[in-house]
Amino acid sequence: MKQRWLAAPYLIWMIIFIVVPMFLVLFYSVAEQTGEGWRLTGDHFRRFVDPIYINVLIRSIVLALVSTLICLLLGYPMAAILASREYSRKKIMYMLIVLPMWMNFLLRTYAWMTLLERNGVINSFLSLLRLPALDILYTNQAVILGMVYNFLPFMILPIYSVLSKIDESVIEAAQDLGGNNVTVFRRVVFPLSLPGVVSGITMVFMPAVTTFVISRLLGGGQFMLIGNLIEQQFLSSWDWGFGSALSVIMMLLILASMGIMSKYEQDGGGGALW
Amino acid sequence: MRFLKKTYVFLIFAFLYAPILVLIVFSFNESKSRANWEGFTLKWYMELFQDRQIMSALYYTFLIAVLSSVIATLIGVAAAIGIYKMRKLPQNLVLNLNYIPILNPDIVTGISLMVLFIFMKMSLGFATMLLAHITFNIPYVILSILPKLKQMNKHMYEAALDLGATPMEAFWKVIIPEIMPGIITGFLLAFTLSLDDFVISFFTTGSGVSNLSIVIFGMARRGISPKINALSTLMFLSVLLLLIIVNLRISKDNPERRAKVERSKENGRYLSDIGHNI
Structure with missing residues (x-):
C-alpha cells in the first residue's frame, strides 16, 4: 500500500509548524544570549518565583476555578431541565444555546462593558427601580462574569448530551426499588452524568485559565492573568526568554489539569464534544 | 415545579442573549455613545459599507477563512x-502530535x-496569518475524517480493484464518497474556526493586515463604533436565517433524509466547538 505516503505533506507541515515552534519555545525558555552566543540558563524560570508573578498565577487559577464552579452550578440544572422527558422543543433549545457562539466573542464581551458601565444599561435600570448602583466593571467580579458568560454553553452541552442518553428504565428501576428523588439523583443520575460533567469542567477551565482577552476588556489593568503576562512579554517588553518560560508553565498547568480530570473520566468516553 | 423550571430556563436564556440584544439595539442608536439612547437611525448601516478599515478586515477574514479551510481540507x-x-506505532506518534x-x-x-516566523525572518502579515490558520485547522479536519475511515468496509476498495477499477478510480469513486460527510464536517469546522479566531491571528499578523476580531479588539477599550454593531447584527441575522432555512428544509423532507441529517449532526457536534478558541 502506497497510500501511506499521502500523509507525507502533512508530516512535513507538522514538523515545521508544530514541532519546531514547540522546540523554539522550549529553547528560549532555558537559553540566554551572551557575547559569544547562547548558553543554558535557569534565570527565566527563577524570575517567575517572585511573589508578583506567583500571585498572577494563583489569581488566574482561582478566577478560572470560581468561574468553572459557577458554570457547573448554573449549567447542570439547565442541562437537566432540557434533557428531561417533559421538555419538548429540545432541538430549538439546543440551537438557542449554540447560537450566541456564532456572534464574535470579543463583541459579546464588549457588550458586557456597555451593560456594566457606571451609567450603563444595568445601572440605568437599577436607578429606575431606585436600587443602589452596581459598580463592578474593571474588577475581578466582572472578569468572572465574562468567563461564565462566554463558557457556560461548554458546560451545558456536554452534560445535556450525556443526560439525554441515560436509559429511562434505569431511573425507573431505581424508583421501583424505593429510591426517592434525591437518592435516585445522587446514586444513579449524577454518577452516570459524570463523564459529561468532567468534559464540561475541562472545557470551561482550560480556556478560562489561559484567557487574556476577557481580563483585558473587563478587568482593570491591575488585574492581570497569566495570559496577559505572556502577551506582554512578547508584544511589549520583548522578553522572549521570560515569555517562553511562562508559556512552558502554562502548558504544564494544562497538562496537569488534564491529568487530574482524566483520572475522573470513566472509560475515556467522556469527551462528548470531541 | 414546572413554572420554576420555565423561569430558570428563561433566566439562563436572558443571560445568554442580553449582550446580543444590547448590541443589536445600539446599532440603531443615533448617538455614537454606547450608553445613551438618542433616537432611531439606520445611518450606521449605510456608513458601514464605506468604512475602509472594516471592509478590509471583513475581506481578510473571509479570504483567510476560505483559503485556509480549503487548503487544510486538501x-x-x-x-x-x-x-x-x-x-500502529507511527500512527500513534502522528496522532499525538496532531x-x-x-x-x-x-x-x-x-x-x-510568531517565534517561528520571526526566527525564519518572515515578515508578519497575510502569509504568516494564513499559514497559522492552516496549521490550527488541519488537526480538526483529520479528526473529523478518521472515524469515517474506520467505519468504512475495508474490503470495498479491494472489491473495486477486483472489479477492474484502477487504484485512482477506486480512490475517487469508493473511498472519497464514503468519507464525504467527514470531509464536509471538517471543512465547515475549519471555516468557522478560522472565521472566529482572534488569539492566534493577533500574534501572527502584522503590517496592516487585520481580521474583524483584531479590529474589534483594537477598538474595544476606546469604544467600538456602532458600525461594528451594525455589521454583527447583519451577520447574526444571516446565521439565524440560515439555521431556520436548514431546519425548515429538514422537516419538510422525507423521513429518510431527516434521519441522515440527524446522523450527520451527531458527527457535527463541532458547532459547540466554535467558541473554543478563546
Missing part, C-alpha cells in the same frame, strides 16, 4: 487516509508560531 484528507494506512494544536492554549500556539 492536506487533511490526504493525511487522514495516509495516517489510517500507517502501522493533538498538540488542539490541546495547547491558543495563546501558546500563537506565540510559538
Whole structure:
C-alpha cells in the first residue's frame, strides 16, 4: 500500500509548524544570549518565583476555578431541565444555546462593558427601580462574569448530551426499588452524568485559565492573568526568554489539569464534544 | 415545579442573549455613545459599507477563512487516509502530535508560531496569518475524517480493484464518497474556526493586515463604533436565517433524509466547538 505516503505533506507541515515552534519555545525558555552566543540558563524560570508573578498565577487559577464552579452550578440544572422527558422543543433549545457562539466573542464581551458601565444599561435600570448602583466593571467580579458568560454553553452541552442518553428504565428501576428523588439523583443520575460533567469542567477551565482577552476588556489593568503576562512579554517588553518560560508553565498547568480530570473520566468516553 | 423550571430556563436564556440584544439595539442608536439612547437611525448601516478599515478586515477574514479551510481540507484528507494506512506505532506518534494544536492554549500556539516566523525572518502579515490558520485547522479536519475511515468496509476498495477499477478510480469513486460527510464536517469546522479566531491571528499578523476580531479588539477599550454593531447584527441575522432555512428544509423532507441529517449532526457536534478558541 502506497497510500501511506499521502500523509507525507502533512508530516512535513507538522514538523515545521508544530514541532519546531514547540522546540523554539522550549529553547528560549532555558537559553540566554551572551557575547559569544547562547548558553543554558535557569534565570527565566527563577524570575517567575517572585511573589508578583506567583500571585498572577494563583489569581488566574482561582478566577478560572470560581468561574468553572459557577458554570457547573448554573449549567447542570439547565442541562437537566432540557434533557428531561417533559421538555419538548429540545432541538430549538439546543440551537438557542449554540447560537450566541456564532456572534464574535470579543463583541459579546464588549457588550458586557456597555451593560456594566457606571451609567450603563444595568445601572440605568437599577436607578429606575431606585436600587443602589452596581459598580463592578474593571474588577475581578466582572472578569468572572465574562468567563461564565462566554463558557457556560461548554458546560451545558456536554452534560445535556450525556443526560439525554441515560436509559429511562434505569431511573425507573431505581424508583421501583424505593429510591426517592434525591437518592435516585445522587446514586444513579449524577454518577452516570459524570463523564459529561468532567468534559464540561475541562472545557470551561482550560480556556478560562489561559484567557487574556476577557481580563483585558473587563478587568482593570491591575488585574492581570497569566495570559496577559505572556502577551506582554512578547508584544511589549520583548522578553522572549521570560515569555517562553511562562508559556512552558502554562502548558504544564494544562497538562496537569488534564491529568487530574482524566483520572475522573470513566472509560475515556467522556469527551462528548470531541 | 414546572413554572420554576420555565423561569430558570428563561433566566439562563436572558443571560445568554442580553449582550446580543444590547448590541443589536445600539446599532440603531443615533448617538455614537454606547450608553445613551438618542433616537432611531439606520445611518450606521449605510456608513458601514464605506468604512475602509472594516471592509478590509471583513475581506481578510473571509479570504483567510476560505483559503485556509480549503487548503487544510486538501492536506487533511490526504493525511487522514495516509495516517489510517500507517502501522500502529507511527500512527500513534502522528496522532499525538496532531493533538498538540488542539490541546495547547491558543495563546501558546500563537506565540510559538510568531517565534517561528520571526526566527525564519518572515515578515508578519497575510502569509504568516494564513499559514497559522492552516496549521490550527488541519488537526480538526483529520479528526473529523478518521472515524469515517474506520467505519468504512475495508474490503470495498479491494472489491473495486477486483472489479477492474484502477487504484485512482477506486480512490475517487469508493473511498472519497464514503468519507464525504467527514470531509464536509471538517471543512465547515475549519471555516468557522478560522472565521472566529482572534488569539492566534493577533500574534501572527502584522503590517496592516487585520481580521474583524483584531479590529474589534483594537477598538474595544476606546469604544467600538456602532458600525461594528451594525455589521454583527447583519451577520447574526444571516446565521439565524440560515439555521431556520436548514431546519425548515429538514422537516419538510422525507423521513429518510431527516434521519441522515440527524446522523450527520451527531458527527457535527463541532458547532459547540466554535467558541473554543478563546
